[in-house]
Amino acid sequence: MLPSLTQARAPLTREVSAVNEFGESLTVSIPAERALTVYVDKRELVTLMTLGAQPELLVLGFLRNQRLVQSVQEVESITVDWEVGAAAVKTRQGISDIEARTAKRVVTTGCGQGSVFGDLMAEVDTLVLPAATLSQAQLYGIVNAIRLQESTYKSAGSVHGCALFSGEQMLLFVEDVGRHNAIDTIAGWMWLQDAATMNGGDKVFYTTGRLTSEMVIKSAQMGVPIVVSRSGITQMGQEVAQRLGLCTIGRATNKRFLCYSAAERLRLQPELAGARYRI
Amino acid sequence: MLPSLTQARAPLTREVSAVNEFGESLTVSIPAERALTVYVDKRELVTLMTLGAQPELLVLGFLRNQRLVQSVQEVESITVDWEVGAAAVKTRQGISDIEARTAKRVVTTGCGQGSVFGDLMAEVDTLVLPAATLSQAQLYGIVNAIRLQESTYKSAGSVHGCALFSGEQMLLFVEDVGRHNAIDTIAGWMWLQDAATMNGGDKVFYTTGRLTSEMVIKSAQMGVPIVVSRSGITQMGQEVAQRLGLCTIGRATNKRFLCYSAAERLRLQPELAGARYRI
Numbered sequence: 005m006l007p008s009l010t011q012a013r014a015p016l017t018r019e020v021s022a023v024n025e026f027g028e029s030l031t032v033s034i035p036a037e038r039a040l041t042v043y044v045d046k047r048e049l050v051t052l053m054t055l056g057a058q059p060e061l062l063v064l065g066f067l068r069n070q071r072l073v074q075s076v077q078e079v080e081s082i083t084v085d086w087e088v089g090a091a092a093v094k095t096r097q098g099i100s101d102i103e104a105r106t107a108k109r110v111v112t113t114g115c116g117q118g119s120v121f122g123d124l125m126a127e128v129d130t131l132v133l134p135a136a137t138l139s140q141a142q143l144y145g146i147v148n149a150i151r152l153q154e155s156t157y158k159s160a161g162s163v164h165g166c167a168l169f170s171g172e173q174m175l176l177f178v179e180d181v182g183r184h185n186a187i188d189t190i191a192g193w194m195w196l197q198d199a200a201t202m203n204g205g206d207k208v209f210y211t212t213g214r215l216t217s218e219m220v221i222k223s224a225q226m227g228v229p230i231v232v233s234r235s236g237i238t239q240m241g242q243e244v245a246q247r248l249g250l251c252t253i254g255r256a257t258n259k260r261f262l263c264y265s266a267a268e269r270l271r272l273q274p275e276l277a278g279a280r281y282r283i
Numbered sequence: 284m285l286p287s288l289t290q291a292r293a294p295l296t297r298e299v300s301a302v303n304e305f306g307e308s309l310t311v312s313i314p315a316e317r318a319l320t321v322y323v324d325k326r327e328l329v330t331l332m333t334l335g336a337q338p339e340l341l342v343l344g345f346l347r348n349q350r351l352v353q354s355v356q357e358v359e360s361i362t363v364d365w366e367v368g369a370a371a372v373k374t375r376q377g378i379s380d381i382e383a384r385t386a387k388r389v390v391t392t393g394c395g396q397g398s399v400f401g402d403l404m405a406e407v408d409t410l411v412l413p414a415a416t417l418s419q420a421q422l423y424g425i426v427n428a429i430r431l432q433e434s435t436y437k438s439a440g441s442v443h444g445c446a447l448f449s450g451e452q453m454l455l456f457v458e459d460v461g462r463h464n465a466i467d468t469i470a471g472w473m474w475l476q477d478a479a480t481m482n483g484g485d486k487v488f489y490t491t492g493r494l495t496s497e498m499v500i501k502s503a504q505m506g507v508p509i510v511v512s513r514s515g516i517t518q519m520g521q522e523v524a525q526r527l528g529l530c531t532i533g534r535a536t537n538k539r540f541l542c543y544s545a546a547e548r549l550r551l552q553p554e555l556a557g558a559r560y561r562i
Contacts, residue, residue, distance in 0.1 A: 038518075216460070261303065
């Protein structure tokens, strides 16, 4: 009863010519960026701007994270056609009350969110996160795995990356022009796995982008209690994470990091931090 | 006939405690992030997540860039009250057809946009940008001015900065948790200035964020024909800029840069680029 999905992967980079500071013309790679209009049971829902790596998982995760569908079984098929820039979602039973549930708009913090339908914040307090911890050694393993990952970012820049880990083992790495798309794609992928093996309990979510409230909430919705970023945190991200008991770890590069919330989930091993220095 | 505006500036950073890699607790600054719900003539329009530095200009620029008001004179007042997280906009004549004009949603590329109402792209082809050029020396002046700017980013990280320049003279510097907010704030500020002196013709727009289609379009809507960024460009940003003849300059740090479009607006002075090296 899993949905039927196309595999409409499109080229992720494109070459354009540019002029540099010496006045020379050169060819550089830039990330692709495509408009994908989502239709649910033939009703236009939203247009997403995306790199286009895994559009079907993106749409599935978007529907999940917007709470428009409650289980993956409700989705019969997702058909992406880049010729027309459309993703056609067919549900088994229709989505009741879709008009009302998509009416309220929130324009969220710039770097990597897009809009959130409805009042997600009201649902936050109902979320209970699984008990899980991460050791400092595992955290360093995660940071190192990301460093080694081949990526569109390395070849063309200007994309955000997200990854899902189990301990320090990388399960999935996703890039997109918006990090809200990357996390939605991960949500879609998790949903496709068997629910018994793919609960978020022992999972860690990594993002190159900032720890905003939306990233924290989406992680919590997926049942992932630990989020790691190379960037910092915003005030609402920190407040929501504290309320949820979700562990946020930012500024994670090399051996350094800052844990902003739920530090009890981080099993510190300061002896691994290396030579002590102050800047 | 300029609108009456409150000046509801709120604290831009907040101190929280964090745990570092040595297991030490320390106090760090993070950027503030507030929900600001915009009401136009008592009708709820949208909720913006913002740092809160200049909320009235943000709301004014948001209305402008969404094309919901055609001139600054249509706005009678903007009253921001952080106690309730609300911005009340009063127009002189009402906004006709506001339901239809805010119905279509586009979730734009992650890093720094928010949603765009209506079909902005359809309007792009009607925009004619003023003739203007920038010398390589002026470009270096802009990059240096940004480097010297005191900022929330330096003290707390996790914000985007935007600035408006006339040649290499900085007219305004704005930071926000989303760079779409920062550019909207600049748009609001420009609108408040006398139209005769504040057309975009000789202006240059700077952003720390990526050159996405939305940034390019918003710059073009403000009549600013040159955009500079320390980041790169996305495919749609590059395509729209080429169509508009808008000069986009990315990867601008120290003496380096890449001009992705309308290079004829950049008066090259390769002798200023310094010693030649290849990486």
